[in-house]
Amino acid sequence: MRKGAEAIAALRAGRALTVGSLTVAAVETASDAFLRLLDPGGRAPVLLSGARAAALGLANQRDSASSREPVLIERASWLDSATVRSLVDAARDFDRFGPGPLQTATLDDPKAAQAALALARRSGLMPALWVLEGEASFHLSIEEARDAARPAHVTIAARAVLPVEALDVPAQIVAMRAEEDGSEHVALLVGAPGGRAPLTRLHSECLTGDVFGSLKCDCGPQLQAALRLMAADGGGILLYLRQEGRGIGLANKIRAYALQDRGLDTVEANQRLGFADDERDYALAAAMLRALGVDRVRLLTNNPAKLAGLEAHGITAERVAHRLPANPHNAHYLAIKQAKSGHLD
Numbered sequence: 001m002r003k004g005a006e007a008i009a010a011l012r013a014g015r016a017l018t019v020g021s022l023t024v025a026a027v028e029t030a031s032d033a034f035l036r037l038l039d040p041g042g043r044a045p046v047l048l049s050g051a052r053a054a055a056l057g058l059a060n061q062r063d064s065a066s067s068r069e070p071v072l073i074e075r076a077s078w079l080d081s082a083t084v085r086s087l088v089d090a091a092r093d094f095d096r097f098g099p100g101p102l103q104t105a106t107l108d109d110p111k112a113a114q115a116a117l118a119l120a121r122r123s124g125l126m127p128a129l130w131v132l133e134g135e136a137s138f139h140l141s142i143e144e145a146r147d148a149a150r151p152a153h154v155t156i157a158a159r160a161v162l163p164v165e166a167l168d169v170p171a172q173i174v175a176m177r178a179e180e181d182g183s184e185h186v187a188l189l190v191g192a193p194g195g196r197a198p199l200t201r202l203h204s205e206c207l208t209g210d211v212f213g214s215l216k217c218d219c220g221p222q223l224q225a226a227l228r229l230m231a232a233d234g235g236g237i238l239l240y241l242r243q244e245g246r247g248i249g250l251a252n253k254i255r256a257y258a259l260q261d262r263g264l265d266t267v268e269a270n271q272r273l274g275f276a277d278d279e280r281d282y283a284l285a286a287a288m289l290r291a292l293g294v295d296r297v298r299l300l301t302n303n304p305a306k307l308a309g310l311e312a313h314g315i316t317a318e319r320v321a322h323r324l325p326a327n328p329h330n331a332h333y334l335a336i337k338q339a340k341s342g343h344l345d
């Protein structure tokens with residue numbers, strides 16, 4: 001197994017790993033039995049993302065809420081593991097008074113801290129880590145951790161014909177695997193894309209919208225409309241990218257939804273959880289297009305970050321607007337994306 005995939009599996013399984021000089025385990029998944037073994041005195045400090053520290057009122061006043069400077073919290077005697085778990089979980093912010101006072105400590109190796117937190121984000125976990133003494137048996141360099149968190153190389157694993165309800169032209173599905181973390185992504189080739197820049201859609205995974213028809217977002221209708229537009233255009237490429245919840249993962253997206261139930265908007269919810277507004281990057285999408293022999297696209301999107309992301313990785317992208325009618329449940333969400341996240345139209 002690739003080291004990146006192994007590191008992500010270790011964090012998800014609640015095991016320890018060493019990134020550079022820093023030995024960590026995820027607060028969300030490390031069990032009390034595991035902590036009693038590796039941290040019998042209950043002294044292990046807690047590493048939080050800058051955004052979460054800011055939400056707890058801990059970050060330097062000059063840092064913006066999306067600042068990536070991590071913060072290390074010392075363990076006071078009252079700060080037991082259950083209290084730490086509640087502290088890192090923003091969904092519980094409304095159910096209790098903020099615990100405190102919290103003491104921060106100096107980070108010896110901020111680069112390793114950044115890389116370890118990036119791995120936690122990529123693992124779909126809350127960005128909060130126990131910092132443990134000693135070295136874990138599984139070790140990766142800061143560089144390897146960064147690569148695993150930002151995969152940028154793919155190989156084609158398999159391809160086959162796929163008849164699709166929304167299409168009256170043939171389609172092929174191509175499964176690809178990211179080399180750095182082993183994650184699987186899909187290209188749907190509609191009709192016969194080729195010649196000029198094909199009509200293309202980068203679709204970020206949205207289980208709630210794509211599978212259940214959730215009305216909170218516009219993902220499902222955008223997916224179906226993109227396929228119909230490609231068929232009408234004679235062909236196109238849909239990349240189905242496994243970037244659930246703008247890259248924060250499914251459980252964290254549901255946490256963001258719980259915060260939205262309490263009145264936060266989509267941007268505020270991400271930040272309170274300890275993430276940037278949008279954690280996606282498009283290096284992998286560019287690599288997928290290149291693997292298909294495409295270096296120029298007409299991109300169905302309202303999100304300028306997708307165009308910039310492809311261009312940054314060598315794909316020429318021209319925008320084709322992709323706005324679907326709002327419904328009463330997603331109108332506010334779409335308005336916030338325009339007002340705060342730079343979405344067009």
Ligand SMILES: Nc1nc2c(ncn2[C@@H]2O[C@H](COP(=O)(O)OP(=O)(O)OP(=O)(O)O)[C@@H](O)[C@H]2O)c(=O)[nH]1
Pocket residue numbers: 202203204205206207216217218219222243244245246247248253256257266270300301302303306322343
């Ligand atoms: N974190 C978070 N993610 C959300 C929320 N609502 C939808 N998403 C995710 O946002 C992503 C939407 O992706 P896209 O429709 O591809 O992207 P977009 O940024 O809206 O850009 P275009 O649709 O191309 O204009 C999916 O991964 C959804 O799971 C939310 O409230 N919070």
Ligand SMILES: [Zn+2]
Pocket residue numbers: 206208209210217218219220
């Ligand atoms: Zn969605």
